[in-house]
Amino acid sequence: MTDAPLMTPADVTAHFTRSNGNFTFARWGRPIVPVVFGVEEQTLEVVKGAVEAVVVLADHKMAETDPELGANLMVFFFRDWDELLEVPKLDELIPDLIATVARLKGAGASQYRAFRFDDQNAIQACFTFVCMTDAMAAQPAEAIALTQAVQAMLLWSDEIFATQSPLALLPDGQTILRPEIAALVKAAYDPMLPVAADDASHALRMFARLPNS
Template identity: 50%
Template sequence: MQGLAPSPEEAEALFTGPDGSFRFARWSRPIAPVVFGATDDSVAPLKAAMATVVLAANHRLAETDPELGANLMIFFLTDWAELAEVENMDRLVPDLPALLPRLKAEEADQYRFFRFEEDGSIKAAFVFLRMTGALAGMPAADLGMEQMLKTMLLWAPGAFAGRSALARVEGRTEAVLRPDLTSLLRAAYDPVLPAASQDPVLAMRLAARAGQLFN
């Protein structure tokens, strides 16, 4: 993506899985996040960066969710084996005994999954970060911004495989969201668009609305 807004083809690719199926979903309820395992000095910049992304989408944060308490849980780990040691984690994470060896074999540094409302919109999200390599070297604010963006929508698994979700602006030390993703995020949360869809035609509507933000 070179411009301030994605083309319809680029927007469609961001929500199209390896099997060729299109699936889009956004949050319909306010997001109530909680962070586990982060250092004390990183919590404030993490949450501030997360709030920046939610604000960019014109969505809302909440202290608690009336049904779930917290509907976005972010866990910081040093090793995937730590998940097996957390009480009741096997109830939270589907197929945990089979998942952990796979994550270890893939040398994965992050894993997330979602739960959905009856209409297909996002109800809750769970993010697990193994703080190693490049991930461990990211400033807390950059990490919070990147992870929040990846959790705001049901992106395709390879949506960010070839390019970071963040950009650098000359004269600023902190990162910002890529302008094309910011415009797409705002378009995705436009209330006139559906909260969930499996129709790739939606990509054209997303791209059109993203482009209107800069007209």
């Protein structure tokens, strides 16, 4: 962490500025309770391990159950977007599910996240969908799991990871979060910061908490 490359305030701002130009930041306001669908037991442990690693990095908490939803981080793996239309009661969790599936299929998307927020605008739940296309299936399970875990941890810009992965590959082949992304996650969960913000000045407060900033 101490060797994290420097980010400028503009860099931090960009990570939470959406394609419509709005700055929107949110982090989890409650312990995270993950559940994973569509994978074998071995992969299940990889995904939950990745979530736990990012939660520990943020100094946040996990729990056995969520009082409202039971599980609040639901991760679905599947081969075809149409499979989501067959999941019982999923349309109650994802508004306009049929239209959303059609849009994602048309865009050739491989992943999608839907967030739910509480009355403080903190993340209350995250529904993560990973379509195992040929390109996605070619990636190591550890890389997929860590990518999904970090993207569920904050309400990132919808564009920021479109061209550059949040991961880095070490010389020994180990996959890790890019140091600057890890540092940003840690800064975002500073207890002195609010759980949500829609003013870009919040990026300056995060920047001040980055190593060597």
